[in-house]
Amino acid sequence: MKLHDLARALNLSLPDGTPDPDVSGVTHNAAWVQPGMAFVAIRGARFDGHSFLADVAARGAVLVLGEGLPDGVAAPLPYLRVPEARAALADVAAALHGDPSRALKVVGVTGTDGKTTTSWMTVHLLRAAGLPSGLLSTAGYQLPDGAVRHFPAHFTTPEAPQVQENLAGQLQAGARAVVLEASSHALALERVRAVAWDVAVWTQLTSEHLDFHGTVQGYFEEKRKLIERAPFAVLNADDPWTAHLTALGPHTLYGEAPEAAWRAADVREEVGGLRFRLHCPLGEAEAWLPMIGRFNVHNALAAMAAAAQLGADLGTLLDGLASFAGVPGRMELVPDAGGRRVVVDFAHTPPSLEKALGTLRVTTPGRLIVVLGSAGGLRDPSKRAPLGEVATRLADHAFFTEEDSRDTPIRDILQEMERGAGGRSNHTSVPDRREAIRAAVRLARPGDTVLLAGKGPEETLERLHETIPWNEVQEARDALLD
Numbered sequence: 001m002k003l004h005d006l007a008r009a010l011n012l013s014l015p016d017g018t019p020d021p022d023v024s025g026v027t028h029n030a031a032w033v034q035p036g037m038a039f040v041a042i043r044g045a046r047f048d049g050h051s052f053l054a055d056v057a058a059r060g061a062v063l064v065l066g067e068g069l070p071d072g073v074a075a076p077l078p079y080l081r082v083p084e085a086r087a088a089l090a091d092v093a094a095a096l097h098g099d100p101s102r103a104l105k106v107v108g109v110t111g112t113d114g115k116t117t118t119s120w121m122t123v124h125l126l127r128a129a130g131l132p133s134g135l136l137s138t139a140g141y142q143l144p145d146g147a148v149r150h151f152p153a154h155f156t157t158p159e160a161p162q163v164q165e166n167l168a169g170q171l172q173a174g175a176r177a178v179v180l181e182a183s184s185h186a187l188a189l190e191r192v193r194a195v196a197w198d199v200a201v202w203t204q205l206t207s208e209h210l211d212f213h214g215t216v217q218g219y220f221e222e223k224r225k226l227i228e229r230a231p232f233a234v235l236n237a238d239d240p241w242t243a244h245l246t247a248l249g250p251h252t253l254y255g256e257a258p259e260a261a262w263r264a265a266d267v268r269e270e271v272g273g274l275r276f277r278l279h280c281p282l283g284e285a286e287a288w289l290p291m292i293g294r295f296n297v298h299n300a301l302a303a304m305a306a307a308a309q310l311g312a313d314l315g316t317l318l319d320g321l322a323s324f325a326g327v328p329g330r331m332e333l334v335p336d337a338g339g340r341r342v343v344v345d346f347a348h349t350p351p352s353l354e355k356a357l358g359t360l361r362v363t364t365p366g367r368l369i370v371v372l373g374s375a376g377g378l379r380d381p382s383k384r385a386p387l388g389e390v391a392t393r394l395a396d397h398a399f400f401t402e403e404d405s406r407d408t409p410i411r412d413i414l415q416e417m418e419r420g421a422g423g424r425s426n427h428t429s430v431p432d433r434r435e436a437i438r439a440a441v442r443l444a445r446p447g448d449t450v451l452l453a454g455k456g457p458e459e460t461l462e463r464l465h466e467t468i469p470w471n472e473v474q475e476a477r478d479a480l481l482d
Contacts, residue, residue: 001022001023001095001096002020002021002022002023003018003019003020003021003022003023003062003063003078004018004020006023006038006063006092006095006096007080009095010080010082010088010091010092010095012080012081012082014078014080015078018078019062019078021036021062022036022062023036023037023038023062023063023096024036024037024096025037025038025096025161026038026039026040026089026092026093026096026161027039027040027161028040028041028042028049028085028086028089028159030049030052030055030056030059033055033056033059033060033061034059034060035059035060035061036060036061036062037060037061037062038061038062038063038064038065038092039052039053039056039061039063039064039065039077040064040065040066040085040086040088040089040092041053041064041065041066041067041085042066042085042086042089043067043085048070049066049085050066050069050070050073053073053075053076053077054076056077057076057077061077062077062078063077063078063079063080064077064078064079064080065079065080065081065082065085065088065089065092066079066080066081066082066085067081067082067083067084067085068081084190086160086189086190086193087190087193089159089160089161089190090160090163090164090190090191090192090193090194091193091194093160093161093163093164093165093194094160094164094194096164097164097165097167097168098168099194099196100164100167100168100170100171101167101178101194101195101196101197102196103171104167104170104171104175104176104177104178105131105176105177105178105198105199105310106167106177106178106179106180106195106196106197106198106199107119107122107177107178107179107180107197107198107199107200107201107306107310108179108180108181108182108192108195108197108199108200108201108226108230109122109179109180109181109182109200109201109203109302109306110181110182110183110184110187110200110201110202110203110223110226110227111201111202111203111204111205111223111236112203112204112205112206112349112351112352113203113204113206113295113347113349113351113352113355114203114204114295114298114299114302115137115138115181115182115183115203116137116138116181116327116330116346117296117299117326117327117330118201118203118299118302118303119135119137119179119180119181120135120137120179120326120327121299121300121303121321121324122179122201122302122303122306122307123135123142123179124303124320124323124324125303125304125307125312125316125317125320125321126177126179126307126310126312127144127146127320128312128316128317128319128320128323129307129310129311129312129313129316129317129320131176131177131310131311131312132144132174132175132176132177133175133176133177133178133179134170134173134175134177134178134179135178135179135180136158136163136166136167136170136178136179136180136181137179137180137181138181138183140457141166143169143170143173143175144170144173144174144175145173148328150459158186158191159191160190160191160192160193160194163180163186163191163192163195164194167195177310179306180192180195182200182223182226184219184222184223187222187223187225187226188222192226197226197229197230197231198230198231198232198309198310199230199232199233199234199306199309199310200226200227200229200230200232200233200234201233201234201302201303201305201306202223202226202227202233202234202235202236202239202241202242202245203236203239203298203299203302204236204238204239204241204298205219205220205223205239205241206349206350206351206352220241220244224244224245224248227245227248227249227251228248228249230249231249231250232249232250232251232252232309233245233248233249233250233251233252234251234252234254234262234302234305234306234309235251235252235253235254236253236254236255236298236302237253237254237255237256237257237259237260238255238256238257238260238298239255252281252305252309254298254301254302254304254305255298255301256297256298260301261280261281261305262278262279262280262281262301262302262304262305263278263279263280263301264276264277264278264279264287264297264298264300264301265277265279267294267297269292269294269359269362269363270363272290273288273289273290273291273292274288274289274291274292274293274294274296274297274300275287275288275289276289276297278301278304278318280304280305280308280314281308282308282313282314282317283314285314285318287300287318287321287322288318288321288322289321289322289324290322290324290325290326291324291326291331292331292333292343292359292360292363293331293355293356293359294355294358294359294362295355295359296331300321304317304321307320327457328456328457328473329344329345329346329455329456329457329458329472329473330345330346330456330457331343331344331345331356331359332344332345332473334473334476334477334480336480338446338480339445339446339447340441340444340445340446340447340448340449340450340480341364341448341449341450342441342444342449342450342451342452342476342479342480343356343360343449343450343451343452344452344455344456344472344473344476345451345452345453345456346453346454346455346456346457347372347451347453347454348372348374348375348403348453348454348456349383349387350383350386350387350389350390353370353372353387353390353391353453354390354394356451356453357370357390357391357394357395357451358394360449360451361394363449364447364448364449365447366445366446366447366448366449367396367397367444367445367447367448367449368394368395368396368448368449368451369395369396369397369398369399369440369443369444369448369449369450369451370391370394370395370397370398370399370440370450370451370452370453371398371399371401371433371436371437371440371450371451371452371453372387372391372398372399372400372401372403372417372451372453372454373400373401373402373403373404373405373413373417373433373454374387374403374413374416374417374454375403375404375405375406376404376405376406376407376408376410376413376462381408381416384413384416384417384420385416385417385419385420386420387417387420388400388416388417388418388419388420388421388427389420389421389422391417391421391427392420392421392422392424392426392427393424395426395451396426397426397427397428397440397443398421398426398427398428399427399428399429399430399436399437399439399440400414400417400418400427400428400429400430400436401414401429401430401431401432401433401435401436402431402432402433402461402463403433403454403455403461404461404462405462405463405464406462406463406464407464409464410431411431414429414431417429433455433461433475434475437452437475437476437479438479438482440452440479441476441479441480441482442479442482450476452472452475452476455470455472456472457472458470458472459471
């Protein structure tokens with residue numbers, strides 16, 4: 001796209017005589033600038049992007065966008081002043097890629113827990129309905145071929161340019177629909193601002209990311225943006241926060257509450273999965289989901305309601321549900337020929353840990369053992385003690401260990417979890433996660449279940465001075481072979 005065409009697409013004006021080169025891409029990171037790119041100068045908590053203008057000009061940038069030049073600073077490149085830099089980053093990225101989401105049916109999924117499972121399940125149901133569909137989630141992304149892929153390591157969280165690039169790639173690969181996980185950070189930082197949503201799904205909301213949002217109300221306000229921006233919403237009737245969302249626009253409710261249009265009744269937890277009676281606008285039927293965890297019934301209802309909104313019929317939904325293989329790192333079973341059961345799950349908040357342990361207790365004839373940690377840095381340290389309380393109250397034994405301790409001494413994290421355990425003595429602190437997993441597996445006997453909580457499908461483990469490759473499922477397999 002030519003520079004002047006881009007300016008017109010953004011409803012901005014360039015001074016007469018401004019050159020009109022091609023704009024090949026956009027970024028807010030000076031180190032990522034390549035010749036022909038636009039650079040968005042964002043003022044952050046630690047750095048102001050305007051301090052890198054000489055650097056990006058030397059790297060070949062052809063345009064800078066920002067909220068205004070600092071006093072005494074001259075731009076070495078054409079400069080477009082914008083009301084909000086992060087919004088401009090998203091808008092420029094969408095324009096350069098031809099607004100790909102407008103040619104797709106896009107389902108957005110937000111909430112504290114359940115986003116990833118609901119997203120993967122929705123994609124599976126859409127594909128079962130014959131709609132070529134892609135996925136963009138925290139556990140990776142999929143083109144319509146279904147293969148799981150990951151962004152390069154330096155994109156720890158996809159920014160707006162990567163979101164738009166991915167959507168364009170989905171369209172080029174033949175997708176007609178995309179399911180996109182919309183985290184509170186993505187919504188707050190405008191990473192998904194330029195996405196044209198068709199359906200929004202709300203899973204539920206509990207306290208999380210307060211280091212970033214400040215309060216639960218602030219956290220809610222960011223997540224509700226998805227419901228405000230979509231023309232239709234699928235809302236959890238069993239979540240108290242839904243009462244603040246129903247007035248925002250057309251919607252349907254799901255859950256076990258009587259008012260839910262998509263309702264599950266007579267839920268039975270079996271060794272190999274979940275059975276329930278489905279009541280929905282398409283009819284009534286017996287449903288089977290080959291996943292453990294009663295809470296996955298809610299994820300299934302949300303996914304079915306979203307897929308139905310895009311045209312899936314009841315028979316397709318039921319068949320698709322029965323063939324769903326699950327999500328890596330979400331209640332993923334690692335079997336042992338000796339009769340022990342190891343389950344890997346991403347549960348990392350007190351409510352999600354309570355759900356996971358409660359679920360496994362129902363189908364565990366022996367003891368329930370859990371391995372868990374809590375993130376370091378400023379990642380909501382207030383949840384460390386509650387995690388220790390939940391673990392020691394619901395499990396027969398808990399191993400407290402590391403989980404991306406980062407710049408926080410692991411001993412400080414463990415002490416907080418121990419404090420949460422109160423007077424209970426059914427816990428052991430093992431700073432090294434690999435050793436904690438092995439200790440838990442050694443403790444387990446036939447009939448016991450070991451839950452490895454917190455890491456799920458993540459591929460690295462962050463420590464004070466190092467980041468190491470990590471595969472929780474492989475760690476479990478290795479421990480079972482010891």
